[in-house]
Amino acid sequence: MSQESTAGKLCEISFTVNGRPQTVHVHPMARLLDVLRFDLALTGTKEGCGEGECGSCSVLLDGALVNSCLIPALQAHGADIITIEGLARAPRAQILQQAFLDCGGAQCGICTPGMILAAHHLLSKKSQPTLDEIREGLSGNLCRCTGYMQIFEAVTEAAKQGAVRQGSVKQEAAT
Amino acid sequence: MNNGTKNAAIVGASVPRMEGRAKVTGQARYVDDMTLPGMLYGATVRSRIPRGKIKQIHFGAGINWNEFVIVTPADIPGKNCITLIEDDQPALADTTVNHPEEPLLLLAHPDRHILPKAVESISVKYEPLPAIFTIEESESPTQLIWGSNNIFKEILIEKGDVDAIWQNAAHVVEGEYATGAQEQLYIENNGMIAAFDPQDGVTVWGSLQCPYYVHKALMKLFALPADQVRIVQMETGGAFGGKEEYPSMIAAHAALLARKSGKPVKIIYDRMEDMAATTKRHPSRTRLRTAVSKEGKILGGEIDFTIDGGAYKTLSPVVLSRGALHAGGAYYWPSVRIRAKAVATNAPPHGAFRGFGAPQSLFALERHIERIAQIVGLSPIEIRKRNFLQPGQTTTTGQIVREDIDLGKLLDHALELSTYHPQKEQFAKENQLANRKKGIGIAAFLHGAGFTGSGERFLGSVVGVEACADGTVRILVSSTEFGQGTNTVLCQIAAEALGLRYEDVAIAQPDTREVPNSGPTVASRTVMVVGKLVQSAAIGIRKTLTSSGLLADSYSPEEFRAACRSYIAKRGKFLATAQYEQPGEIVWDDEKYRGSAYAAFAWAVYIAEVTVDLTTYSVTVDDFVALQEVGKVLHPVLAKGQIIGGVAQGIGFALYEKVIWDQGRMQNGQMTNYIMPTSADLPFIRAYFEELGNVHGAYGAKGIGELPMDGPAPAIINAIEDAIHVPFNSVPLLPEDIFAALGEHETPKTLVPSARGRE
Structure with a gap:
């Protein structure tokens, strides 16, 4: 699954991560996942399968929910990226995190960062x-522990409490 | 004022998960999130043939091998084995290989990206040997691959005079049932970091369930004393049994590379390596032959339970034991003969997975009960009610049911929750014209909590509870958290026993240098067995303070803190320990397999509602009711999470998760082609509890973790039969299997279950 970052020239890539401008020197085909975890030490983003199936490496890229294991670093140039670490600092996102805690939406925790980003993304499109919309919205994020029901509960509870204002992904998470 | 023995505010409440905040903010530290200075990355070179003699290993061109640290079997300082029940599995194959994922060599390099190419560049010449891949091939005497008969373990359970029952039987019902391998598919792949110091010995940090299993394995591999091997569990991203035994192998590999290189080494498997090379659920075959009276009462029977253990013994004898002990299920057998065996094949060893043999034998039994019902002419409800175990009756091993369980009532309650009768009536009406046929199915079962028989006595688990000068309390156990809620529930128990707040209690990171051996985190034993010990040790702290006059019988948290301060000022460290002692009525004969197999059973009735689409042959589960009696529920949210999560895995086992094998190798080791249920695939799973209580567990709790894995597969296959009248007897059941079966039988309704009647 891993690409060969040693081959070819490194290139300079600049982007914004969690509201902070960052510049890294990496192979253009390096996975965004590796750039976040290795170059920027943002280890909250997890690797589960390395092929875009499990969603554990989900991040927001210009407001879109993406699997960072499938995004070459070059594609992230100039982008605005939000990881779980950035979302964790956003005041209203804490409602969502608290709902995951209260409802039992996190067990082993490895899918949780990606799941919370996916839930946040869903709520930003539809408060x-x-x-059924929750089922569909989270179906790209696999969880082996919970059987999902308590995650649905958490998202429903967070929505009730107004966890995310519709259309507010970038603005809010970056604060 | 609090008094730990009377206050019941914390146990039974859904307090926040102890490590939950770290998990929802991305701060929780898993092994791959950890880096050590100068760390190298390790990789494993594996066999690619199922069986053969190693002739020559060739390091290919185009790689600068001088940059690599290379470990061969010659670098192993102690015994070349991963010790468990037997020392038959090598850490690195030396002369022969016995399955196609067997580790041969280890490589390490500072740049992890060049490792895959290096591994690919190594070629091995073998003298191939004939290999076997199925239970049937293992049973036939043509190829011996393990011991003198390919059998890892045989178990015989006998009750009553089975040979005498056949002549009086109105019906003799026979059936054969099978289950496939299943991958645990924790979302965090296996991984370890090891460091080696000539003075301090080996230290390993990793994703694992059982620190002391790894500890024992590395002591033998490195020929080191206990204090020179240190195992630390990192946050673990799911396990389900899949991180019970194989982590010892990975820890061994990382540690061998660390010793040779003098640098810390990290090994993280990618998904494909994890799925193909590590353990999966044992494939099984169960044959049942039962004698039944005219009224539908089981008179007795023979159960032949066989599991495929793969190439080495590992945990197969214990998996076999649990499977055999559950083969009679929640029914009364006046007489029975259960013959069980675990056999060898040239596949990677199969291992622990939630349920541990019970989902296999219970699938067979709960399908067979349906077959009996049809032959006798009873409903699925009536056949179960006439045969359910009653208090005072004995199980297949002669264990008296002492719990006040009423399975008939439990079944009635589940029928009500699922609106079984109206649904069944409606389906019967609507199915006649529909192309999407609906059905409803039941499974009733039990699951034993804790180690089997005398296992807990042999383990002799120890826990510690330490009170600190600031009045906080720390639990010291090797029991690990991997999502189930160990940290939270053990802290609840200690807080409750001491009359403290939940926040006043912490649990130490499992580190063999810091915590005693409270046994492995398996077998639904943590809350019931370890929890009870934590309760005892906590009570020990309280009693020490009260008997030394530092604390009154009734006290506030402030008074507790002051008492701890005084105690520690006078005597130093304040630690109470507790060790397991077997309750008097638990007597077990390992030779005859007679007596009390488990300290307690959890009981359950699950009901599944399905739709079978006769255009696509796909099955969807529309509703799932999971009703169980598990003793006192200590944390409702976590308990519900255990049940729902287990049911989801059970639905995967039944309908989605199929390992494709070729010459002992898994061919679909990716999440793309080995399919687990997504959030869009599952019904709304409804979990309900009844609480009878249990004298042996902490605050009346019994085991819960494995139970939900047992029921979904039979309930679903029973529901499919209800919908289309085709009796499927193996899982997983994928659309192509249904298509093939329906192709053979033009009109499903003409199928008649095979049986020999004696009317």
Whole structure:
């Protein structure tokens, strides 16, 4: 799964991560996941499968939910990226995190950062999603522990408490 | 004022998960999040043939091998084995290989990206030997691959005079049932970091369930004393049994590379290596032959339970034991003969996975009960009610049911929760014209908590509870957290026993240098067995303070703190320990397999509602009711999470998760082609509890973790039969399997279950 970062020239890539400008020198095809975890030491983003199936490496890239294991670093040039560490600092996102704690939405925790970003993304598009919309919205993020029901509960509870204002992904998470 | 023995405010409340905040903010530290200065990355060179003699190993061109640290079997200072029940599995294969994922060599390099190419550049010449891949091939005497008969372990359970029952039987019902391998598929892949110091010995940090299993394995591999091997569990991203035994192998590899290189070494498996090379659930075959009366009462029977253990013994004898002990299920057998065996094949060893043999034998039994019902002419409800175990009756091993369980009532309650009768009526009406046929199915079962038989006595688990000068209390156990809630529930128990707040109690990171051996975190034993010991040790702290006059019988948290300060000022460290002692009525005969197999059983009735689409042959589960009696529920949110999560894995076991094998190698070791349920695939799973209580567990709790894995597969396959009248007898059941079966039988309704009647 891993690419060969030693081959070819390194290039300079600049982007914003969690509201802070960053410049890294990496192979253009280096995975964004590795750049975040290794170059920037943001280890909250997890690797589960390395092929875009499990969603554990989910981050927000210009407001879109992406699997960072499938994004070459070059594609992230100039982008605005939010990881779990950035979201964790956003005041209203704490409602979502608290709901995950209260409802049992996190067990082993390895899918949790990606799951919370996916939930945040869903709520930013639709502040009061139906159960079917939650199922669909989170179906790119696998969880082996919970059987998902308590995650649905957490998202429903967070929506009720107004965890995310619709259309507010970038602005809010970057504060 | 609090008094630990009377206050019941913390146990039974859904307090916040102890390590939850770190998990939802991305701060929790898993092994791959950790880096040590100068750390190298390690990789494993594996066999690619199922069986053969190693002739020559060739290091290919185009790689600067001088940059690599290379470990061969010659670098192993102690015994070349991963010790467990037997020392048959080598850490690195030396002369022969016995499965196609067997480790041969280890490589380490500072740049992890060049390791895959280096591994690929190594070629091995073998003298191939004939290999076997199925239970049937292992049973036939043509190829011996392990011991004198390919059998790792045999178990015989006998009750009553089975040979006498057949002549009086109205019906003799026979059936054969099978289950496939299943991957645990924790989302965090296996990983370890090891460091080696000539004075201090080996230290390993990793993703694991059982620190002392790894500790024992490395002592033998490195020929080091206990204090020179240190194992530390990092936050662990799911395990389900899948991190019970294989972590010893990975720890061994990382530590060998660390010793040779003098640098810390990290090994993180990628998904494909993790799925293909590490353990999976044992494939099984169960044959049942039962004698049944005219009224549908089981008179007795023979159960032949066989599991495929893969190439080495590992934990197969214990998995076999649990499977055999659950083969009679929640029913009364006046007589029975259970023959069980674990056999060898040239596949990677199969291992622990939630349920540990019980999901296999219970699938067979709960399908067979349906078959009996059809032959006798009873409903799935009535056949179960006529045969359920009653208090005072004995299980297949002669254990008297002492709990006040009423399974008939439990079944009625589940029927009500699932609106079984109206649904069944409606389906019968609507199915006639529909292309999407609906069905509803039941599974009733039990699951034993804790180690089997005398296992807990042999383990002799120890826990410590330490009170600190600031009045906080720290629990010292090797029991690990990997999502189930160990940290939270053990802290609840200690807080409750001491009359403190939940926040006043902490749990130490499992580190063999700091914590005693409270046994492995397996077998639904943590809350019931370890929890009880934590309760005892906490009470020990309280009693020490009260008997030394430092604390009154009734006290406030402030008074507790002051008492701890005084105690520590006078005597130093304040630690209470507790060790397991077997309750008097638990007597077990290992030779005859007779007696009390488990200290307690959890009981359950699960009901699944399915739709079978006869255009696509896909099955969806529309509703799932999981009702269980698990003793006192100590944390409702976590308990519910255990049940729902287990049911989801059970649905995967039944309908989605199929390992494709070729010559002993898994061919679909990716999440793309080995499919686990997503949030869009599952019904709304509804978990309910009844609480009878249990004298042996902390605050009346019993085991819960494995139970939910047992019921979904039979309930779902029973529901499919209800929908389309085709009796499927193996799982996983994928659309292509249904398609194939329906192709053979043009009209499903004409199928008749095979049986020999004696009317």
